[in-house]
Amino acid sequence: MNTSQTPVAGASGSRAGMKKELPEHFRSYKHVWVFIEFELGRIHPVSLELLGEGRKLADQLGVELAGVLLGSGEHGLNDATGSCFAYGADLVYLVDHPVLAQYRNQPYTKVMTELVLKYQPEIMLLGATVLGRDLAGSVATTLKTGLTADCTELAIDDERSLAATRPTFGGSLLCTIHTLNYRPQMATIRPRVMAMPKPVEGREGRVVPYTPDLQEDSIVTKVLSFLPDDASEASGLAFADIVVAGGMGLRSEENIQLVRKLAAVLGGDWGGSRPLVQKGWIGADRQIGQTGKTIRPKLYIAAGISGAIQHRVGVEGADMIVAINTDPNAPIFDFAHLGVVADAVTLLPLLTEAFRQRLL
Ligand code: FAD
Numbered sequence: 629m630n631t632s633q634t635p636v637a638g639a640s641g642s643r644a645g646m647k648k649e650l651p652e653h654f655r656s657y658k659h660v661w662v663f664i665e666f667e668l669g670r671i672h673p674v675s676l677e678l679l680g681e682g683r684k685l686a687d688q689l690g691v692e693l694a695g696v697l698l699g700s701g702e703h704g705l706n707d708a709t710g711s712c713f714a715y716g717a718d719l720v721y722l723v724d725h726p727v728l729a730q731y732r733n734q735p736y737t738k739v740m741t742e743l744v745l746k747y748q749p750e751i752m753l754l755g756a757t758v759l760g761r762d763l764a765g766s767v768a769t770t771l772k773t774g775l776t777a778d779c780t781e782l783a784i785d786d787e788r789s790l791a792a793t794r795p796t797f798g799g800s801l802l803c804t805i806h807t808l809n810y811r812p813q814m815a816t817i818r819p820r821v822m823a824m825p826k827p828v829e830g831r832e833g834r835v836v837p838y839t840p841d842l843q844e845d846s847i848v849t850k851v852l853s854f855l856p857d858d859a860s861e862a863s864g865l866a867f868a869d870i871v872v873a874g875g876m877g878l879r880s881e882e883n884i885q886l887v888r889k890l891a892a893v894l895g896g897d898w899g900g901s902r903p904l905v906q907k908g909w910i911g912a913d914r915q916i917g918q919t920g921k922t923i924r925p926k927l928y929i930a931a932g933i934s935g936a937i938q939h940r941v942g943v944e945g946a947d948m949i950v951a952i953n954t955d956p957n958a959p960i961f962d963f964a965h966l967g968v969v970a971d972a973v974t975l976l977p978l979l980t981e982a983f984r985q986r987l988l
Contacts, residue, residue, distance in 0.1 A: 677822040
């Protein structure tokens, strides 16, 4: 399915049928940007994943890749530029201002839109985090350009346009969205959807400082306190190397502990499919899939999960998927690397005990 995006809404049709010349004033827009999410002295890993993806797009277009880093020097901002270069950026737009010390929509939107109008990127990528979603929407509407949210795949088509693919109709279809007549082409991507690139230590780049005109008095929101995401019990799930998850095949809430025990023995994290959240058996922060967390572990063990498309899109980046299911025709066996036709309620404790003995 191809969808041509206007700033407001998409209209179905083929890409070829929509062919239009990019308006003259947008033709000078070049280069790929990644918004670097920087909070409490730390770059969010999704920004590094996007630098890897942005590098591929920039190389294909023959343009530069820039990281856009906003914050306050007091919080280690300058050190973060080195990470941007190591993960693939050619340059970093560095905006160091006390008003930007903590994220607030108003000053961040102001600075981002000023930067876009001054330096004119053709593509801008942001993480689909709470912060990234908040910022992307307001930057796109301020600039009156198109934004494709929660992309699962990015590519450059043969007319140099960004082809941003995302699930639609409840995840049963994928649509590819093009922002034909506006620049920049904006997209958000959830953490763990793109692979983490290997950093090249010592890789260097240019720093382009920008000094915005920001006055604290003119910002209507004030940060009273900051409650980091780590407050959530499942904050590490998306980045765990080993994940064990359960589905409706576990049959009861008390059997969730079988998943938790195996995860604990393996030193991993745990989660589940959406119906478990809907039943109140697990918290929403443990849900894996399209409307939950995307994971990319080295090992994913799915116990009693059918493998519906909405679950699959959240786990298919795993290096090794092991599925335990009583139904040999369950869809999960179509994409699992190793399938075990068995009762998960019986097998999970046996696996836990076997690994416990082996890892003693
Ligand atoms: P079921 O579909 O009921 O499957 C249970 C499986 O367990 C079956 O395959 C069965 O053969 C097997 N089984 C039964 N007994 C045993 C046993 N004793 N041992 C081993 N196996 C057994 N789902 C998500 O997971 N994540 C999402 O983010 C998500 N987002 C969604 C968004 C939308 C808009 C919609 C419409 C749906 C979404 N869903 C999501 C729901 C999704 O479509 C499926 O309904 C859901 O993934 C099914 O969960 P399940 O596999 O646990 O349950």
